[in-house]
Amino acid sequence: MRRTRTKGGMSPICLGSLALIVPFIASINLADAETFRVATYNLNNYLDAPTETRRRAKSDESKAKVRESILAIKPDVLAVEEMGTASALEELRGSLKAEGLDFPNWEYLSGFDTNIHIAVLSKFPFTSVRPQTNDYFLLNGKRFRVSRGFAVVDVQVNTNYSFTLIAAHLKSKRPIPAADETELRHEEAKVLREKISEAFASNPNVNLVVLGDLNDYKDSTSIKEVIGRGKHKLVDTRPAERNGDDPARPPRILEAPTVTWTHYYALEDVYSRLDYILLSSGMAREWVTNETYVLALPNWGKGSDHRPVVATFEAEEK
Secondary structure (H helix, E strand, O other): EEOOOOOOHHHHHHHOOHHHHHHOOOOOOOHHEEEEEEEEEEEEEEOOOOOOOOOOOOOOHHHHHHHHHHHHHOOOOEEEEEEHHHHHHHHHHHHHOOOOOOOOOEEEEEEOOOEEEEEEEOOOOOOEEEOOOEEEEEEOOOEOOOOEEEEEEEEEEEEEEEEEEEEOOOOOOOEOOOOOOHHHHHHHHHHHHHHHHHHHHHHHOOOEEEEEEEOOOOHHHHHHHHHHHHOOOEEEEEOOOOOOOOOOOOOOOOOOOOHHHHHHHHOOOOEEOOOOEOOOOOOOEEEEEEEEEEEEOOOOOHOOOOOOEEEEOOOOOO
């Protein structure tokens, strides 16, 4: 299910001839440029009714905290994981709109998993939507299907800037009888990397955002597979809390001792970074590092066992 509304875009700021603007460039700050925010948030079973394997509907208190979190980051494009039915998505969209945040454009992905789904909500129109829900792989002689699929959309930010977004929710760390969860997740990651490679094959300079709950750690084989290597290696934005620490900047952003966890596993009392926003080198040129973060909100756990992450970009080619 999707709806797209055509919207007029803002043109990038015109600075005139180079000879006249050199003294002026140094005075330009973030407020002078058009920017937009892209976020991902695992909503932890945003169900409007119990299912056979997930026994509880989302409570009103939990839904309210989810909305509070989304409203706090005010994303222009939001990928969500563990969305329930299409009607649950419609309820969330309607509730956010009533509180001042309207997403007139959306994509709801119905994959092999019939309980939870990926969705993409956007203030900007989609120029192309390519749901990926029928991918299979072989593991130890058995055929498996990518459980949640991948949402692939092209987003038109303004008349001069667009980007491709791939939203994913890879296999969880929960063991299952059919196969090893680590191997299943790695195979799904390989399929995701194929989608990324297809985007680069279509346009080597593509503005690409790959985001979602990838359910593994940065040095795992799955995450390394998704990030890739060589000229098409993705950039890990590694959002961190805004807690007073000095903001880290590339290339040391991956080494900074900042608070980056996005998921809490209560059974083992473990905090981990499982949610990612990854960029092509083309998209990374527009990335605003100091406006990229993990939301730290009081009582965040009432909404989900994950925290949302958001990255900000300038809406003009660099």
